Amino acid sequence: MDAASLYIGTGNARQLRPAARLVVLNEARQKAVLPSPEELIGLIDAVARTQDRNAFARLFGYFAPRVKSFLMRSGLEDAAAEEVAQEVMIAVWRKASYFDPGKAGASTWVFTIARNQRIDRLRRTSSRTADNLLDPTDEPDMPPSGEDIAIVAQREEGVRKALESLPIDQLTIVRLSFFAEKPHAEIARELGIPLGTVKSRVRLALNRLRTLLDSDI
Amino acid sequence: MTINHHPSDETLMRMAAGALGSGPALVVSVHLEGCAVCRNRMAHFEAVGGAILDEMPPVPLAADLFGRTMERLQVVQQLQTKERSVNKHPELGIELPRAMQDCEVGPWKWLGPGFKWSKVKIPGSPDEKVMLLKGRAGLHLPAHGHTGLEFMQILSGSLADERGRYFPGDLDEAGDDVDHRPVVGQESDCVCLAALEGDTRLHGLLGRLLRPIVGF
Numbered sequence: 001m002d003a004a005s006l007y008i009g010t011g012n013a014r015q016l017r018p019a020a021r022l023v024v025l026n027e028a029r030q031k032a033v034l035p036s037p038e039e040l041i042g043l044i045d046a047v048a049r050t051q052d053r054n055a056f057a058r059l060f061g062y063f064a065p066r067v068k069s070f071l072m073r074s075g076l077e078d079a080a081a082e083e084v085a086q087e088v089m090i091a092v093w094r095k096a097s098y099f100d101p102g103k104a105g106a107s108t109w110v111f112t113i114a115r116n117q118r119i120d121r122l123r124r125t126s127s128r129t130a131d132n133l134l135d136p137t138d139e140p141d142m143p144p145s146g147e148d149i150a151i152v153a154q155r156e157e158g159v160r161k162a163l164e165s166l167p168i169d170q171l172t173i174v175r176l177s178f179f180a181e182k183p184h185a186e187i188a189r190e191l192g193i194p195l196g197t198v199k200s201r202v203r204l205a206l207n208r209l210r211t212l213l214d215s216d217i
Numbered sequence: 218m219t220i221n222h223h224p225s226d227e228t229l230m231r232m233a234a235g236a237l238g239s240g241p242a243l244v245v246s247v248h249l250e251g252c253a254v255c256r257n258r259m260a261h262f263e264a265v266g267g268a269i270l271d272e273m274p275p276v277p278l279a280a281d282l283f284g285r286t287m288e289r290l291q292v293v294q295q296l297q298t299k300e301r302s303v304n305k306h307p308e309l310g311i312e313l314p315r316a317m318q319d320c321e322v323g324p325w326k327w328l329g330p331g332f333k334w335s336k337v338k339i340p341g342s343p344d345e346k347v348m349l350l351k352g353r354a355g356l357h358l359p360a361h362g363h364t365g366l367e368f369m370q371i372l373s374g375s376l377a378d379e380r381g382r383y384f385p386g387d388l389d390e391a392g393d394d395v396d397h398r399p400v401v402g403q404e405s406d407c408v409c410l411a412a413l414e415g416d417t418r419l420h421g422l423l424g425r426l427l428r429p430i431v432g433f
């Protein structure tokens with residue numbers, strides 16, 4: 001079947017609960033060896049400062065399999081997903097000095113690179129376009145302050161907590177919204193629920209995230 | 218400058234997810250350039266993407282992928298610095314936002330009495346319906362509704378309708394629930410960047426005005 005079936009959390013809403021639990025279990029098991037958000041930032045910094053190949057190898061080991069997974073879930077075939085994942089990692093190497101931990105966490109930064117590469121792939125445009133459109137201000141400027149970095153870390157943590165607190169049906173819709181350029185109507189078809197339900201779940205999920213935002217500003 | 222009109226949560230989430238067409242995304246990018254509040258909102262939505270990436274179940278890679286990637290790094294040229302070209306279209310009489318620097322912008326063309334437009338081409342996305350619009354001070358636009366989403370970022374001057382007044386920096390997102398009768402402010406001409414989403418044959422005012430002229 002399609003790449004969608006590789007990722008638990010689609011197709012049949014009834015399968016979601018045990019599947020979601022499985023992900024949590026897997027994550028718990030891997031936690032010991034997974035680099036922390038601070039370590040990931042340090043690794044990108046090492047690549048930027050000294051072209052540290054060992055640091056890059058660790059970034060590759062963490063991100064490449066997840067980026068590929070994300071791209072497959074977004075509808076790319078295995079080979080294409082791997083090719084784009086490689087491009088993403090090359091961009092991580094080349095753009096490491098542009099990474100600003102005072103603006104985004106490491107995974108968020110890599111996500112935006114993967115997202116832009118996916119846009120280019122699907123729309124067959126050059127990466128300059130997507131990059132310029134989505135990050136018109138990504139120039140290295142002042143080094144980030146410790147305060148900025150702390151604010152970003154807090155934001156990343158807050159967003160993760162807010163996502164965890166979402167009911168599974170809302171979380172599913174948010175995930176699906178990030179996986180592909182799918183209009184809500186298509187998501188509704190895929191999940192076998194009415195379009196109105198998809199829209200109201202999106203609204204509920206966004207309200208939840210908004211509560212977080214409002215408490216944050 | 219206080220900005221009172223912002224893109225919706227839905228729109229920013231779609232933008233963060235990479236699911237917004239490049240036309241509307243351009244309009245939102247111009248808004249983000251001038252709106253710290255929305256840059257912060259956008260950062261939250263992008264962080265949602267980061268969290269989703271973190272929780273993706275890792276899939277196996279070809280055994281030699283890392284080696285091949287390292288080989289490519291040897292030959293990859295230095296990242297060219299983005300050349301920041303100055304406004305290529307001085308005849309428009311306005312300074313274009315940075316987010317538009319790669320766009321091709323045509324000259325002003327007549328669209329109606331006191332009403333001009335200029336086609337905006339986004340590299341790689343020739344079919345997007347994006348344009349600059351210029352209305353004379355005090356111009357009354359006909360009342361109209363919308364069938365798709367219409368994104369409009371005010372660049373200069375002002376616009377008012379039943380819902381409020383729009384100043385430079387404001388973004389108006391008008392969907393099918395919006396019927397309005399916009400009026401250009403008396404103080405000066407109004408220039409805005411607009412993008413249409415969806416089937417423009419069904420679009421309201423802009424679709425009707427532009428269709429015969431540009432074949433949108």
Ligand SMILES: [Zn+2]
Pocket residue numbers: 220222223224248252254255256
């Ligand atoms: Zn705003």
